[in-house]
Amino acid sequence: MELLIGGRRRAAADGSTFVVREPSTGQELATVSQAGLNDVNAALIDATTAFESGVWADQSATARGRVLLRVADLIRQNAEELAVLEARNAGHPIADARWEVEAAAGTFEYYAGAANKLFGEVVPVQDPGIDVVLREPVGVCGLIVPWNFPLLIACWKVAPALACGNSIILKPASLTPLTALRLGELLIEAGVPEGCVSVLPGPGGVIGDALVSDRRVNKIGFTGETSTGASILRASSENITRVSLELGGKSACVVFADSDWEKAAAETPMAVFANAGQDCCSRSRIVVERSIYDAFVAEFVRTTERLRIGEPLDEASEISTMISPGQRQVSIDYIGIGTGEGAELVSGGTLPREDGSYLTPAVLAGVDNGMRVAQEEIFGPVACIIPFKDESNAIHIANDIPYGLSGSIWTKDLGRAIRVSKAIRTGALSVNSNRSVRIETPFGGYKRSGLGRQLGMHAMQHYTEVKNVFFSSE
Ligand code: NDP
Secondary structure (H helix, E strand, O other): OOEEEOOEEEOOOOOOEEEEEOOOOOOEEEEEEOOOHHHHHHHHHHHHHHHHHOOOOOOOHHHHHHHHHHHHHHHHHOHHHHHHHHHHHHOOOHHHHHHHHHHHHHHHHHHHHHHHHOOOEEEOOOOOEEEEEEEEEOOEEEEEOOOOOHHHHHHHHHHHHHHOOOEEEEEOOOOOOHHHHHHHHHHHHHOOOHHHEEEOOOOHHHHHHHHHHOOOOOEEEEEOOHHHHHHHHHHHOOOOOEEEEEOOOOOEEEEOOOOOHHHHHHHHHHHHHHHHHOOOOOOOEEEEEHHHHHHHHHHHHHHHHHOOEOOOOOOOOOEOOOOOHHHHHHHHHHHHHHHHOOOEEEEOOOOOOOOOOOOOOEEEEOOOOOOHHHHOOOOOOEEEEEEEOOHHHHHHHHHOOOEEOOEEEEOOOHHHHHHHHHHOOOOOOEEOOOOOOOOOOOEOOEEOOEEOOEOOOHHHHHOEEEEEEEEEOO
16 A cells, blocks of 8 residues: 555655554555655645645635545445454454444544534733634644554544644554555545645654654644653654643552442453553553452453453454564563562463464452552553552552553442542543543543543644734724
8 A cells, every 4th residue: 555645645755665464363464655754745745735725724614524524424434444454454353443433433523513613712801902812723733643543543633633624644553554544545535635634654763753853743643652752742842843642551440349349340351451451541450449359350350251352353252362472472571570579360361372462361460559560551451450448548559650541430439439530640530430432522641641632622722723813993
């Protein structure tokens, strides 16, 4: 597959390509053009020219919204193709991939409607006249995304950026560029002006860094590792480029004895092990009141061991392969670190198949929150179950971590739900549920989990600049 530069398919300027593999087999899935610095420059010229011409930014917000609705329709019309591509390239169970594609369409639908609902303000100032606050598109947006939810996370950035009238250059992860390239084609087919859309697969250290460092880029929207986010912040400081960062997590699911804890034990395994644990919102620290700890662990393990592990295209699969042998090895190493620190491996951690990068969900019990397995993001199917003695101890454990992305509280006591949800320092919490990402609500992190919020109307703030204009009546 070729690059998309200014809406048109092109080979890389230097002719480079790279091989994209199917993680379930390790076999080649596609050969993709590999962008270099000349391609970044070409995309930036097109994006800047398109933005300055007003071909997209000067259309009415309603007109932009109509185009984004067509994108949603086109995603749905091509849903099965996209889902199969995502399942094969990212190793997702096909049922999950179908859900992700529908959520991708829903994201465009939401921002189609949001486009003409981002209002400015009229401020009652003391000077005679009228003072208005305008929201204007920020300009050229470099959008850098990871491999764990390649299409969906791309849409979370592309849709609000376009809704606000910006040009976009999308940099997919090198392991998973295929659905991003297809999305780029659908944007053009829907009517987004060509110059406003480029998709540049290529090494993050080259393409990503070039986007972050170039003064023609006005905004970087990034999702990925905390360490990469920190290097992006440093690189963006030269030009004071606007940056929003969605980074790692190590979220707590706090289960009180007064909750429907059997329900929590039945539902929480998929909150850790879905997408083979490669999920920034994974509730990988399960913090359980001591009086129910043993019974909870037993029920959690029973549910975990019933999860169906299978190939991505098997309709029955609930968990499939990890993205790569290297990513699996990280989890295996952490299981060893955890048992070496004194935790007990009570289930999983074995290799169920010879092919691919499969790993059975691993459950570590008797974990202390100070252990490395509890403090560091593993990004794989490893659950740490940590006991607590009372409410304040539960809050302390939930907060005693450098991250703050999501989390859950299970309790039937409303007062406790309010107290604990106010006390936990994290960007998204669910009470008696493990879901924390919704198109309509802000999503992002406290502490080392990021900067800014995506989704909901909050994302629109990040893709606009604020301009104040005073009209004198004197
Ligand atoms: P990385 O940070 O390694 O990569 C993310 C993207 O950044 C890729 O496109 C990568 O390109 C690119 N990149 C790499 N180096 C640079 C650089 N120096 N400058 C600019 N761009 C660069 O993350 P992963 O792909 O490994 O994704 C997993 C991580 O993402 C986990 O830590 C996870 O928690 C986090 N994540 C956070 C989410 C959130 O919303 N908070 C959601 C999902 C994931 P290339 O692929 O070519 O290396």
